[in-house]
Every structure is written in C-alpha cells, then in structure tokens.
Amino acid sequence: MRARTIPIPPAPSSALEYLTTKKDELVGWARKFSLFPYPFVTACCAMEFMAVSSTPYDTDRFGAALPRFSPRQSDLLMVVGTLTHKQAPILRKVYEQMCEPKWVMAFGACATSGGFYQNYAAVAGIDKIIPVDIYVPGCPPRPETVIDGIMKLQDMIARSRHPIFTEEF
Amino acid sequence: MTPGVLDTLKERLAGEVADASVSHGMLVLVLAPADLLGIVQRLESEFRFDLFLDVTAVDWPGQTPRFEVVYHFYSTAHRIRVRLKTRVPEADPAVESLVPLYGSAHYMERECHDMYGIVFRGNPDLRPILLYEGFVGHPLRKDYPKRQEQPLVPYRS
Amino acid sequence: MDVKLPNPVRSAFEKTERDDTVIVNIGPSHPATHGTIQIIAELDGENVVRADVHCGYVHRGFEKECESHTWHNLIPYVDRLNYCSGLINDFAYCEAVEKLMGIELTPRCKVLRTLLSEYSRIADHLTCIAASLMELGAMTAFLYLIMIRDFIYEHLADLTGARVTYTYGRIGGLARDLPPGWLSRLEEILGGYEVFVGRVHGLMDRNRIFIDRTRDVGVISTADAINWGFTGPILRSTGAPRDLRKDTPYLAYAELDFEVPVGIKGDNYDRYYVRMREMDESVHMIRQLVDMLPEGPINVDDRRCTLPEKRLVYTEIESLINHFKLIMEGPQVPAGDAYVAHEAANGELGFYIVSTGTGTPYKVHVRAPSFVHMGGVHRLMEGYQLADIIPTFGSVNMIGGECDR
Numbered sequence: 001m002r003a004r005t006i007p008i009p010p011a012p013s014s015a016l017e018y019l020t021t022k023k024d025e026l027v028g029w030a031r032k033f034s035l036f037p038y039p040f041v042t043a044c045c046a047m048e049f050m051a052v053s054s055t056p057y058d059t060d061r062f063g064a065a066l067p068r069f070s071p072r073q074s075d076l077l078m079v080v081g082t083l084t085h086k087q088a089p090i091l092r093k094v095y096e097q098m099c100e101p102k103w104v105m106a107f108g109a110c111a112t113s114g115g116f117y118q119n120y121a122a123v124a125g126i127d128k129i130i131p132v133d134i135y136v137p138g139c140p141p142r143p144e145t146v147i148d149g150i151m152k153l154q155d156m157i158a159r160s161r162h163p164i165f166t167e168e169f
Numbered sequence: 170m171t172p173g174v175l176d177t178l179k180e181r182l183a184g185e186v187a188d189a190s191v192s193h194g195m196l197v198l199v200l201a202p203a204d205l206l207g208i209v210q211r212l213e214s215e216f217r218f219d220l221f222l223d224v225t226a227v228d229w230p231g232q233t234p235r236f237e238v239v240y241h242f243y244s245t246a247h248r249i250r251v252r253l254k255t256r257v258p259e260a261d262p263a264v265e266s267l268v269p270l271y272g273s274a275h276y277m278e279r280e281c282h283d284m285y286g287i288v289f290r291g292n293p294d295l296r297p298i299l300l301y302e303g304f305v306g307h308p309l310r311k312d313y314p315k316r317q318e319q320p321l322v323p324y325r326s
Numbered sequence: 327m328d329v330k331l332p333n334p335v336r337s338a339f340e341k342t343e344r345d346d347t348v349i350v351n352i353g354p355s356h357p358a359t360h361g362t363i364q365i366i367a368e369l370d371g372e373n374v375v376r377a378d379v380h381c382g383y384v385h386r387g388f389e390k391e392c393e394s395h396t397w398h399n400l401i402p403y404v405d406r407l408n409y410c411s412g413l414i415n416d417f418a419y420c421e422a423v424e425k426l427m428g429i430e431l432t433p434r435c436k437v438l439r440t441l442l443s444e445y446s447r448i449a450d451h452l453t454c455i456a457a458s459l460m461e462l463g464a465m466t467a468f469l470y471l472i473m474i475r476d477f478i479y480e481h482l483a484d485l486t487g488a489r490v491t492y493t494y495g496r497i498g499g500l501a502r503d504l505p506p507g508w509l510s511r512l513e514e515i516l517g518g519y520e521v522f523v524g525r526v527h528g529l530m531d532r533n534r535i536f537i538d539r540t541r542d543v544g545v546i547s548t549a550d551a552i553n554w555g556f557t558g559p560i561l562r563s564t565g566a567p568r569d570l571r572k573d574t575p576y577l578a579y580a581e582l583d584f585e586v587p588v589g590i591k592g593d594n595y596d597r598y599y600v601r602m603r604e605m606d607e608s609v610h611m612i613r614q615l616v617d618m619l620p621e622g623p624i625n626v627d628d629r630r631c632t633l634p635e636k637r638l639v640y641t642e643i644e645s646l647i648n649h650f651k652l653i654m655e656g657p658q659v660p661a662g663d664a665y666v667a668h669e670a671a672n673g674e675l676g677f678y679i680v681s682t683g684t685g686t687p688y689k690v691h692v693r694a695p696s697f698v699h700m701g702g703v704h705r706l707m708e709g710y711q712l713a714d715i716i717p718t719f720g721s722v723n724m725i726g727g728e729c730d731r
Contacts, residue, residue, distance in 0.1 A: 041361035042384050043727055044409035047453070047490045051479065054472040069357050081361075081726075086301040087383045088322040089331040090355050116402065119315045119387035120308050121300075128324040140490050193425050193664050219552050222667075223693040227680055239678065241665055241693070245552060245566070248573040252665065273555025276701030284389070294338060299382040299730055301334035308390055315390050321332050 027162040031075075031101065032154035033063040038074035040094060043081030045108035048140040057143035062150055071097040076153075077130075082110035083123045095130045100166060103153060106132045107146065109139040174247045178216060182208065197252045202238075205255055206265040209240070213270055218242040218251060221271035224278060226285040230311045234258035238287055240267075257287065266291035284309040337366045338378040347375055350712075354383045358461050358716045362726035363700065365707070365715065372711045377704040381697065384726040392690040396656025397423055397497060400690065405491040407692060408728040410453045411446035411671045413482075416495030418668035419690075421576070422677040423497045425664045427630060427657070434622040435499045440578040441615040442494070443668070444608040445512075448519070449478050450671035450723075451601045451608075458598070458720025459530065462539060467529055470522045477515045484508060497657055498632045499625030509616055516609050523605065530598070540594035544706040544718035547592060554702030558673025558695055559604065560722065563589035563596035570669035581618070584611050597721040631657040656685025665693075672696055672723055696722075696729035 037059075039049055052059055059065045068074035071094045083091060095104070106126050109115040112135045114124035126132060133156065136149035178196055183189040186208065188199040200208055212218040222241040229235055240253040257264060266289035267274040278289040279298040286307040289295065297304060301321065306313050342349060353364040364380040388407065392400045404419045405412045417439045424431065431439070452475045460468035479489040484505060486492040494501050530536050546556070548564040561568055569586045571579040587603035589596025625632045629648050638645035661683040667676035673695030680689040699722055706718050 039357075039361075040355055041357075043362075043386075044406050044491060046361065047409060050453070050457070050472060051476055051489075054469050054476075056473070056476065067357070082384060082386050084383060084385055085318065085321055086334045086385065087354065087362075088320065089334060090383075092322050093331055094355055117386045117391065119391050120313070120318050121385050121387035121390075123318075123320070129322055131325070142489065192662065195665060220557070221555060222674065223676060223678065223691070225678060225689075225691045227663075227689050239663075241676070241678070243674075245568050245573075250665065250667075271555070272550075272553045272705075273698050273701050276697065277555075280697070296336055296338075297382070298380075299385040301382070302336050303332060303334075308387065313390075315387075315394060321334060 024160075024162050025158070028158040028160065031162070032157040035062070035064040035076045035103075035150070035154075036066060036068040036074040037064055037076040037078045037105075038069065038071055038094070038098070039067050039078050039080055040091060041080045042083065042087060043108075043110065045080040045110070045140040048138075048143060048146065049078070049080045049107065052143040052146045057147060059147070059150065062147070062154065064150055071095075072099065074098060075101060076103050076105060078105045078107050079111045079126050080107040082108075082115060082117055083126050083129070084121050085123055086121075088123055088129050091126065092129055101162070103133045103157070104130055105149060105153065106135045107149075108141060109137055111135075112137055115139060174216075174244075174249050178249075178251065181215075182211070192252075195250050195252055197254065199254045202255045202257055202264050205240075205253070206267070208253065209242075209267060209270060212242060212251065216244060217246045218244045220245055221267060221273050221277075222250070224267075224274070224281050226281055226287050226309075228285060228309065228311045236262050236285060236287060238264055238281070262286055263288040263290050265289070268292050283307070286310065334383075335364065335380045339366075339368065339376060342368055343375070344370070346370060352715070354380070358719055360457070360719075360724055360726060362730065363719075363724060367707070367712070367715075369712060372713070374707050374710060374712060374715065377707045377715075379700050379704055381700050381724075381726075381729050383730065385730040386727075388692065388731040389690060392687055394686070396685045397659055397687060398652070398656055400687070401495060402491065402493045405493050406727050407694065407731060408450070408670060408672065408675070408696070408725045409491060410725055411450035412490065412492045413442045413446040413494060414450075414668060414670045414675065416492065417443055417577070418666060418670070418675050419677050419679075420495040420497050421668070422664050422666040422679050423631075423657075423659060425666055426659050426662055426679065426681055427497070428660075429498050429626055429628055429631065432499065432623050432626055433620045435624050435626070436578045437615050437619050438500060438504070438624070439495070440582070441612055441619070443577070444611050444615070445478065445482070447671045448605050448608050449475055451605045452478075454671075454720070454723040455526075455598060455601055458717060458723075459526075461716050461720050462536065464530065464536070467526045470526055474515070474519050474522050477518060481508070481511055481515055484511075496625065496632075498628055499623075503624050509619075512612070512616065516612065519605075519609060523602065527602070537595065539714075540598060540717050540721075542591065543594050543710055543714045544597075544721065545591055545593045546702075546706055550705060551592065551702075554705060555698035556673070556702055557698075558670070559597055559600045560592075560673070560699065562586065563600045564592035565590060570667060570674060574667075576666075576668065578615065578618075582611050582614055594717045594721045658683065658685055659687075667693065670695060672699070672725065672728065675728075692728070692731055694728040694731060696724045696726075697731070700724060700729055 106112045134153045186198045186200040220243040227237045234256040353359040362383040366378045368376040452471045456468045456471035486494040548566045567586045634645035639649045659681040663680040665678045676693030678691040682688045
C-alpha cells in the first residue's frame with residue numbers, strides 16, 4: 001500500500017476538525033467526479049475500454065470520460081492491457097510525470113497479475129513497477145466491471161483525506 | 170490456383186534442390202543454404218512468386234545442423250504457395266538475406282534473428298525488433314527457459 | 327524516485343541528414359499509434375523525411391507460450407492475436423491443426439465458421455474505421471460504429487460466453503451450437519448496421535474535411551505494396567483484387583456470391599471506402615450463409631480430437647479415458663508441418679505449425695499481416711506531413727496483439 005497522504009494530526013479544537021473534514025469531503029467530491037483518465041493502452045482490453053467510453057456504458061456519467069493523453073494533465077492512469085518488459089520503462093516514466101493527486105487502475109488480468117502470459121516477455125502485474133489503487137479483473141473485463149471499478153475508486157477518493165500540503169509539495 | 174503450375178515447378182526445380190515434395194497441397198523444396206538466393210531469384214523472376222510471406226526457423230536441438238530456416242512465398246498470378254527449407258548449423262547460423270528482392274524481408278528477417286539468432290547476411294539492420302536493447306539470448310531456442318525474465322526496470326519491493 | 331530508465335530501442339538514425347531537420351519521437355504510449363508503436367521521425371518543419379517504426383512493445387511471447395500447452399489449451403492465446411476479430415484467428419489455427427490431422431469438417435460447421443468469420447470481419451472493420459475517424463475528430467461516427475460493434479459483442483457473448491476474446495473454435499468443430507433465437511437477433515443487428523453505417527456514409531463520404539485529410543495521403547502503388555508484403559484491404563485499395571477468399575477458397579467461400587471491392591489510388595480514402603464496402607459484402611455473405619445453413623452435428627465424429635458427450639463421459643469408461651487423454655495430453659497430431667492462411671480482416675493471416683506427433687505443438691508460428699505492414703508503413707508516411715501520420719496509421723489498422731505476438 002503506498003502512503004498517499006500524510007494524516008493531519010488532530011487539531012485541538014473540534015470546530016477546526018469539523019471544517020477540515022468538510023473540506024476533505026468537498027475536495028473528495030470534486031476530485032472523484034472529475035477524473036481525467038490517461039488510457040495507457042496496450043492490448044486487447046482496449047476493445048472494452050473503447051466500449052466503456054462510448055454508448056451505452058458511458059463513463060461520461062461518472063465524469064471520467066475525457067481522456068487526457070498527456071500525463072501532466074491527467075490524474076487517473078488506466079493501464080489497459082499487458083505490460084511487457086519493453087514497455088515497462090515507458091510506464092514508469094509516464095507515472096512519474098503525472099502530478100499528485102494521481103490514481104492507478106490496473107485494467108484487466110494482464111495488468112493485474114500478468115494474466116496467462118507467464119513468460120520472458122510480460123511483466124507479472126504492473127504493481128511490480130508502479131503502485132496500484134484499484135484492480136479490475138477480467139480478460140477482458142466486461143464494461144460493467146470497469147464501471148464498478150471506477151465507482152469503487154470514486155468511493156476511495158471520496159473517503160480519503162485531501163491535505164493541502166503533502167509530502168511531495 | 171492455375172492448374173499444372175505445381176507440377177511444372179516441381180519438374181523444373183527438382184534438379185537443383187536437395188528434395189522437392191508436396192505436403193498437404195503445398196510444394197516444399199529442401200535446399201542447401203548456398204542455393205537459397207539463386208532459387209528464390211528464379212522463383213521470383215521466372216515463376217512470379219511476388220509476395221514474400223514469411224521467414225521463420227525451427228530449432229531441432231538434438232540434430233545437426235540445428236536450425237531449419239523456413240520460407241513461404243505466394244504467387245498472386247498463379248495463386249499458389251511454396252515452402253523453402255534450409256538447414257544451418259549452430260556454429261554459423263547464417264543465410265543470405267532476401268532484402269534486395271523483397272522489401273518485406275527487412276522486418277521478417279529481423280524478427281527471425283531476434284528470436285532464433287539466425288544471421289541474415291546482407292540485411293543492413295538486424296536490431297532487435299520484438300525484444301529490447303539489452304536482452305541477452307534468443308528466446309525461441311529450445312534451451313532458453315520460458316520464464317527467464319530480464320527486467321529493464323527494477324521491481325518495487 | 328530516481329530510477330534510471332533505460333531506452334528499450336535503438337534508433338536507426340541518431341543524427342539528422344540535413345541541418346534543418348529535427349528528430350521527433352512519437353509513441354509508444356500514444357493514442358494514434360494504438361498505444362504500442364513508436365515512430366522516430368525526422369521532420370523538416372511538418373514534412374516527414376524519414377520514419378523509423380518500432381514495434382514489439384506488446385510482444386507477449388505467444389510462440390514460446392504455445393510450446394508448453396496442448397493443442398487445445400493454446401486456443402485462448404490464439405484468440406488474443408488479432409483481438410478485434412478473435413474468431414478468425416481461432417478458425418485459421420484450428421484449420422491448420424485439422425489439416426495435419428486430416429480431419430474434414432461437418433457441413434454445418436463449415437457454414438457456421440464462414441458466417442462467424444464474416445461477422446468478426448465486420449467487427450474488426452467497425453473498430454478500425456471508428457478509431458481512425460475518431461482520431462480525425464469525427465466523434466459522432468465513432469459512437470455510431472461502436473454502438474453496432476457493441477450489439478455484435480453482446481450477440482457473440484450469447485453464443486460463446488465472451489465479448490471480445492471468444493475461444494470458440496475447437497479442433498474438429500466448434501465449442502457449442504447456436505442458441506435458439508440467435509439467427510433472428512442476427513437479422514436485427516444487420517438491419518441496425520445498415521441504418522447506422524448509412525448515417526456514417528452520409529457524414530463522411532462527401533465531407534470536405536475528411537476528403538482533404540485522406541485523399542492522396544499515404545499513397546502506395548500495387549507493385550510497391552506487393553513488394554513490401556501488404557495484403558488485405560491495403561493491397562485491395564491500390565487496385566489489385568487479391569483476396570484469399572476468392573483466389574484460394576477455403577471453408578464455404580466457394581459457394582458464396584460476393585464481390586471484392588478495390589480502390590483506385592491506394593490512399594487513405596480508398597482504404598476507408600474499401601473497408602466500408604467489405605463490410606457490406608460481409609453482410610450480404612452472412613445473409614446467404616444463414617439461408618444455406620444445414621442441420622447436423624457441429625463437431626466431427628472423431629475421437630482423436632472431439633471431446634465425447636458429457637453424459638457418456640460420466641457413464642462409460644471408454645469415453646472417460648478418451649476425455650481424460652484429450653484434456654491431459656492433448657490431441658495427438660501426426661508429425662509434420664502445415665501452413666494454412668485465411669483472409670483475416672487485415673490480410674493474409676497464416677499459421678505455420680510443426681508437430682512431432684505429441685499432444686503439445688513443437689512450434690506454432692503466426693504470419694501476422696500487421697507485422698509485415700509495419701515493415702512497409704514507413705513508405706506510406708515518408709514524404710507526407712506529420713499530421714498525415716494519424717489517418718495513415720489508422721487506415722493501416724495495426725493491431726498490437728497480431729503485430730508483436
């Protein structure tokens with residue numbers, strides 16, 4: 001599990017704590033409904049990614065439709081498809097170029113654990129290279145599974161703390 | 170398929186190759202590596218095999234010569250395919266490149282070199298194509314273990 | 327974290343030939359290169375002087391993986407080659423093994439395989455056209471075509487159980503027969519296809535912007551195309567009516583009446599139009615096949631490859647042992663080698679298999695059309711502009727799983 005935020009030490013007065021909790025809820029609500037995915041697309045899961053982005057499964061309802069193909073402008077890195085050793089440096093570079101707050105979705109069995117490609121070429125799961133927040137299983141996952149994953153991620157974002165100053169900034 | 174082409178081919182080329190047979194409806198010519206370029210040039214000019222389909226290799230570790238390089242050609246005019254096979258030893262796995270005849274040979278020979286280590290003399294560019302810089306070994310050889318990974322990025326702990 | 331990230335490729339050219347050009351890297355994580363191709367281009371302003379295309383970023387070790395599974399168990403790997411049209415890969419592979427084993431398919435299986443191959447071809451062309459139109463900015467056309475493709479996916483999920491990667495072909499036949507009501511839903515989908523594709527025709531065919539971006543862009547001549555190994559819609563767009571379904575007919579294609587659409591100039595517009603017309607021809611073929619679908623068994627009655635009925639497996643010892651042997655050791659394929667090529671959506675998809683007489687293959691090699699096309703795509707890009715790479719690449723329909731295997 002990666003340490004995403006530094007927990008703010010409890011404030012002495014309960015009024016301040018109430019305000020920071022409300023601030024976290026507001027920021028969490030805003031962040032979860034304005035996800036800009038970076039579709040790091042490699043293989044077959046791309047078909048289901050295309051299907052989930054368009055009608056009738058529409059991720060636009062969740063605010064997660066507009067892909068941003070620049071890591072500087074996106075906050076959700078969706079690794080869609082198998083990650084091979086040749087592609088691993090590129091994934092690492094893209095992940096490092098993204099700014100906080102950022103989340104990573106492992107889309108598909110190959111991104112989660114390597115799928116059934118257990119050989120010299122494929123990395124057995126992207127969490128060997130970058131930290132992952134949500135794993136969406138399936139080969140390829142049905143669009144409903146992907147939406148379930150996005151909703152769980154949104155719950156996670158809503159419930160987490162959003163401090164103004166983190167350890168990186 | 171133009172009738173009779175198969176038999177004509179077999180007749181005219183049988184003298185120059187080690188073996189000519191028909192296997193599952195396809196003419197298969199087995200020849201020595203030195204004859205390869207000459208026969209392919211004849212196939213292309215005389216018999217109009219204009220589409221170079223594929224080159225790959227088969228690794229027979231127990232046998233010498235170890236590698237069998239397999240070529241497939243297709244003639245769009247006669248609608249017929251032909252397979253060429255030649256054997257190269259492990260110590261010097263080299264054949265002549267078909268780059269002067271077919272543009273598609275560039276990438277396919279690169280892939281065969283990447284996977285098996287077959288050297289194509291005359292191909293100006295034998296960089297790794299499916300594998301990456303720094304990969305040691307030729308993975309489709311039978312003595313390369315399937316799960317031996319060579320990661321480029323160190324794993325997170 | 328400061329991790330030194332090595333460069334996985336070496337460029338063909340490090341320095342520019344001229345003083346006024348720059349070298350630009352496009353990809354490999356790029357929407358227009360379908361996420362897995364890296365193009366290192368030397369640009370003179372906006373003109374592409376040289377292009378070095380790098381593939382291999384989705385090389386998943388298909389051939390090596392196949393050597394450690396039985397002939398049946400590797401069908402899921404075969405599916406994921408050209409994942410846009412998964413069924414064509416299945417059937418081409420199964421036919422290669424059936425050729426080695428000397429198996430003749432049942433008439434119903436032949437017609438069904440032809441029908442499903444054409445259905446997959448429609449799905450593939452829909453994906454290709456939708457993606458390339460979206461990259462040009464035509465989002466509406468993308469949504470229309472993906473809607474139809476979604477209907478096709480749900481329909482195939484009714485039949486095979488999966489939307490994208492079906493694993494439906496079996497050596498000697500198919501996994502299961504058609505469920506009731508499948509054919510009537512097929513007719514509905516074909517009707518919906520005609521409506522939606524009609525709208526896309528209306529949006530794109532005479533669209534000034536589309537024509538400007540795709541006419542006379544990415545031109546290749548027939549001789550060049552054949553020399554560089556192009557087959558399929560790209561070769562047909564240059565004017566050569568080469569189609570394996572007509573030239574070397576297999577499955578039930580010899581009994582069908584269809585045309586082979588060809589282009590006139592070999593540019594991007596022709597490739598788009600050839601694919602649209604091919605989809606129409608596929609629909610025509612599917613309607614003929616539905617009419618000529620015979621009754622009968624799906625799987626050939628050969629215990630070397632066909633699993634016995636479950637009821638017999640549970641009651642008879644011979645069927646139990648047969649089932650056990652087929653699953654654990656795989657069908658015993660006689661020694662030898664065979665090459666079978668089908669006309670896939672991208673061109674000639676060939677399987678070269680080598681067997682040493684056991685239940686696991688010695689070698690399964692795929693002649694992937696996308697890989698060969700990547701060898702020649704620089705001819706389509708050099709001399710044009712940087713922005714032309716987008717429609718050109720979209721029209722070549724590079725599928726990563728097939729290109730890199």
